[in-house]
Amino acid sequence: MNSFETNIARLTRRNSALAAVLRQREGGALEIVPARTGVMSARINGRWIHSAYDPIKEAQAWAEGQSYQDGETMVVFGVGLLYHVEALCARLPRTASIVVVAPDLNVVVDAAAARVWGDWMDRVSWAWGTTEAIGEQVAAAGQPLRLVTYAPAAAFYTDSHRAIETVLQRGVASKAGGQLSIAVVGPIYGGSLPIARYAVSALESLGHRVRWLDHSVHATSYHQLDLLKNSLHRVALQSKYAEMLSRITMAQLAEDPPDLVLSLAQSPLILPALEHLRRKKFLTAMWFVENYRHLTYWQQLAAGYDFWFVIQQESCISALKQAGAKDVRYLPMAADPSVHRPVDLTQAERDEYGSDVSFVGAGYANRREIFPRLLGHEWIFKLWGNEWGGAAGLTPVLQRNGARIDTDTCQKVFNASAVNLNLHSWGGAGFDPEGDFVNPRTFELAACGAFQLTDRRTLMPGLFTESEVATVSSPDDLPGEITRWLREPEGRVAMAAQARRRVLAEHTYPHRMRELLSQIGVASPDRIGSILRGTRQAGALASAAADAFPSVASTLGTFPSTQRVELKQLAAQIRSRGPMGTLSREDLMVLMLDEYRSETKDLV
């Protein structure tokens, strides 16, 4: 019997359905090549997916590098010749549950034909079939899940793996019942400041305990430094000021250590502070709501955060990874429907804020170059916003002498305009040739139920369809598109309504925050994941402690079952028995641990 038959016979005993399907497949996904050590190695499209020298040693090194906690299910992405799975089986206790995800069964056929599997294969479960089916099989294998990737083999199936991961994240999100303690670190000023506010509000609406470390309170004194004429002094002091705010943040975090530190772009946490937080086992994430090509300070911070969430895809993700970021994921912008909403306007407000065509925003170079083309037409064009100095030709349409427009006014303009222009900022002429991310205004306009005409963005199709948001490919087409849409009021209303429905269904900040937490939860099953699953709640903890530590279980039973209980609270509950309270040995151990816990905050 050849190795394929031997392996399929072994597999049949545990998973006859898979074995039967494998018999129908022809394989051929892998090119099997002997390694120097004599065992088989493999290539895909000329690229090695196992070592050309010693695949076994390489696999052992990979397995050694994987984290594992008792009770977890290891979900392996990347099949290849399964050397890494064999090494993982050897490293983990026999009770560990291991699931191999196989989006392409031809690879499994090749693996079965290349070498004979040992007893270790009897410990492996397979997840195969459609994306949904794989998700279900993985979920059925038991919680918590720890996803591990054997990158050389997984690299050829990234789309499939991403889809499967999304299914798993949805599973985490749908079961998320636990309350996290989250510190949101905001910027001193700038465009990410309102985003921080929306994120805080969204996280609270999801039931988490949120502390907003709001550095906008320092903006006035920070801007005083702008008055310094000596640029060397100014830059040096601004840097020192940011460092000081970083220390303040650390002190605030030390006082009430959160489960997750979520920074918004421009938050004043510097790399040494982030490294210190990591040493102290704080989990950190950054939502970088900026164009990574324009603001490049991420290069200095990439290695500092445990998780990066960005509004751009491949090029941005690979740039951050190259700079040292370990985990980078796409998380587009959103709207806050409690702020961005349809508004009933008075006639006076319609007169003031209304127009055929409007734009709200700052005077970036591309807008200065494009907007003069919109003058002298039959429509009324109103331009709102600041930083338009020197754009003399636009003065007749510039409202309020170029004053900064607050959020409330912005909503009124959006609601009162027939066509809201939404031109993403860019430093050159025309439309940004690399325009990829979709700006917050797109979501905000949609949430207001306002019609918008937007420059084309490569990431738009993943967020809105053409029947929800109108786009234009070239500045030359802009006047024609405006004319067209002004003549189609019913079409505008219908599109705006569809866009609003889409935002409410998929693109609010609670959606984004749920997605962010579920992604971190999947990647961090023993920390954020376990809290989201509710295994840190009093009821679950009491069950886990019942057999070995009945006294602690009894104390846990005094909390509401769904209340999240930390060591600190458990110790406080024990102490609350008062001076005459009796203590078990378990109680004493908890109190001792809490004594040491209270001294682990030396962050400053």
Place this chain on the structure above:
Amino acid sequence: MAHDEDTPARRLLIQLARLGDLVQSLPAFVSLATRYPHQSLDLLCPAVLADLARLFPEVRHVLKWNGTQWHTWAESFAGEFQPSCLREVERYLAELTPEPYSIAYVLNHHPRAILAGALLAAEVQGPNLHGPLNEELSPWAVYLRQVAHQRGSNRIHLSDTFCGLCGVNPPRTPPVFIPSTSDLSGDLAEVGTSAGQWVAVIVGAGDADRSIPIEVWSEWISLLLAHESPCGVVLIGSERDQHAALAIQDRLSPMIAGRVWDATGRTTLPQLATLLKRCHWAVGADTGPLHLAAAVGTCAIGLYFSRARVHETGPYGEGHWVWQADCASPAMWPIQASVKMIREPSTIPQQEPVAGWSLWQSHHDEWGAIFRRVDENDPVEDQRAAIWWQLSEQRRPLQGVR
């Protein structure tokens, strides 16, 4: 009392503070061993001090308290309670002692030490009368707290209050322990081997405000070594004192530098004990090494300032000296006077007064250590006997935590 000397019992003394406190616990340890001669007496101390503690007389077994491991456990929780972590704690405690001790004597008024006592022993005698949750203090703990807050006329040494906490009297004679002959490496092997006075200069102190300035030390050493008579100086300290030791040596004349041995950061604690034993004198602030020097029988000269008070933590034993400053941060130092004590010991009773300082000598009697002012100008009456009687009468039965 549940355990008298006729009842077989395993006893444990708990001292989880630093080197100085451990050494100052020696009288209590010896008194307990004397009080219960046929019962085993073990010692629980920080793991880093265990090798030194094993050299103490009468100690049967030293248990290492692994604070780093506790910190790791506490941090591994990351704020979360995990029942699985308790299993590891349980294993660790079982390795420390498979069976609970009959009684633990806790010398630190700190929750960790009190909890450790409750975890490791069936009964606890220490600062708290009724276990970790009850803050009612024992009479000796109340007295210690009063001394800490008011200072005033206290004349009972910390080592003797440790005895009181344990329910025993101070030892009849001050205990001295003989360090095992630890190998000293390189040039340190020469210390104490040649004729003349060998002086250990204790460079650093646990806290910066208790450290003697390096310029004071360089002047002190220069003056000591200025004379022709043979003297050698050994700089004592930990690794973090090495910069200070180098700075002191930089300020010395090359003519005398060859008579200075720098031992900072180069010894284990048992080696340090050996080194101090080989010296005739040890000079320094109120530090662990100064107490260690006194414990191995080397004559100590303390320069006490900041929060250090001679009557509470002067070097324990007979024939030690302490210069006590009138203020926390002295501007002048008794450099000439203290050097003269070493060079001309016979002139000590005729010491000229030094502004801002007073000189005290240690004695020992049935109530333990007592420091008397050399100029006999101490207005405070010695009330130790009365306090001992008073506090002994207030003693209450031992209380367990269960």
